[in-house]
Amino acid sequence: MNTKILFICGILLSALVGALWLVHLESSVTWQLLALGLLLLAPLAGSALRGAFDPIESIYFFLPLYGYLYLAKPLIRMTRGEEFIFGEQNFEWAMWVSILGLAAFYLGYYSKIGSAISRRLPLMEREVSGRRLRQCAWGFILTGAAGLWAYMQASGGWREFWSLPHGYGGKTEASTAYIYQLPELMVAGFFVIARDVIAGKRLGPASLLRLAVASIGGVLIYAVLWSRRTMIAWALITVTILVALRAGKKARLTVIALFWLILFACISLALAYRPYLHLGVEL
Numbered sequence: 352m353n354t355k356i357l358f359i360c361g362i363l364l365s366a367l368v369g370a371l372w373l374v375h376l377e378s379s380v381t382w383q384l385l386a387l388g389l390l391l392l393a394p395l396a397g398s399a400l401r402g403a404f405d406p407i408e409s410i411y412f413f414l415p416l417y418g419y420l421y422l423a424k425p426l427i428r429m430t431r432g433e434e435f436i437f438g439e440q441n442f443e444w445a446m447w448v449s450i451l452g453l454a455a456f457y458l459g460y461y462s463k464i465g466s467a468i469s470r471r472l473p474l475m476e477r478e479v480s481g482r483r484l485r486q487c488a489w490g491f492i493l494t495g496a497a498g499l500w501a502y503m504q505a506s507g508g509w510r511e512f513w514s515l516p517h518g519y520g521g522k523t524e525a526s527t528a529y530i531y532q533l534p535e536l537m538v539a540g541f542f543v544i545a546r547d548v549i550a551g552k553r554l555g556p557a558s559l560l561r562l563a564v565a566s567i568g569g570v571l572i573y574a575v576l577w578s579r580r581t582m583i584a585w586a587l588i589t590v591t592i593l594v595a596l597r598a599g600k601k602a603r604l605t606v607i608a609l610f611w612l613i614l615f616a617c618i619s620l621a622l623a624y625r626p627y628l629h630l631g632v633e634l
Contacts, residue, residue, distance in 0.1 A: 355604060356399035360392050370426050383446040384422060390453050391418045406607050407595050410460060412588050415611060421449040485547055488565070491540030495568055498533020505530065516626050518577045534568065538582060541569025542589050549593045578625030580618050587614050 367388040371381055391414050398404040405411075425442070428435065435442045459465070503512040506522040514520050523531050544565035548558045573582035591610055 353399040353402055353404050356395060356404050359604075360396045360399065364388065364392060367422075370430070380443055380446060383443065383450065384426065387422050387446065387450050387453070388418075390450060390457075391422065394457070406601060406604075407592055412592075416584055417449075417453065419615075421446070481547060484543060485561075488540040488543035488547070491536040491543070492565060492568055495534045495537035495540065498530055498536070499568070499572070502531045502534065516578075516628050518579070534572070537568030538573055538585065539569075541565045541586075545590055546593055549590070549597055574621075576628055578621035578628065580621065583617050583621055584614060587617065 367385065371384060394410055394414065395404075398408075425435075425446075502521055503509045506512045506520060512520040521531060544561055548554065548562045551558055570582075570586055573579050574586050587610075
């Protein structure tokens with residue numbers, strides 16, 4: 352049994368109950384938020400009771416982000432006395448969807464069907480070639496860059512495209528999802544290059560240069576210039592997992608807490624500065 356994790360679960364649950372008490376909700380939303388909070392804490396508490404908590408298990412990166420979107424953000428809006436755009440009734444329906452969606456995710460995640468299928472699949476005959484993997488990654492990056500250029504051209508040119516922040520200068524009506532979603536391949540390519548560099552025997556100038564070039568599209572455009580919260584989370588989580596796997600050691604709770612603090616600080620900072628990252632802005 353991991354008493355530290357159980358203690359953290361108790362603190363988080365107490366914080367949720369305290370926040371609900373401060374808001375003074377008198378509708379079913381109160382119980383929905385409480386149910387969602389309990390559902391979010393269930394895997395953490397269960398692993399702590401079994402003594403099987405692994406800080407880099409994928410679900411523990413998913414749950415905080417899910418809780419941020421569907422629990423923390425609505426609570427913050429309520430504490431400020433702000434109304435929901437589509438009304439409280441629609442918000443209640445959205446809460447039911449988030450609860451049922453999380454329950455369905457658990458059914459799939461903890462089901463034995465996936466592992467049963469994987470055991471029947473044939474094993475790879477040989478290790479993947481690092482050279483071919485890098486070629487595939489650069490193919491992703493170049494395809495994504497070409498897609499971004501085509502997207503900018505369809506939006507009236509690069510000046511028009513970057514005249515608004517957060518990618519709002521892109522005109523999707525004049526294009527197709529096959530074009531304006533292509534730039535996200537640069538992110539996938541960056542992840543593959545990052546894995547190749549971090550898993551390498553040593554970090555030399557050539558490997559660092561590859562990582563820097565790959566990060567232009569995968570990090571600079573999406574995570575910095577567009578300030579997309581999803582891409583910021585993807586980049587930080589992926590690189591953190593790759594480093595942790597290379598180290599081969601379990602992270603301490605203080606390190607995990609520091610990681611989430613840095614992640615949400617980056618997201619908050621991005622929300623603050625992204626309105627000013629476009630051509631013609633007056634600072």
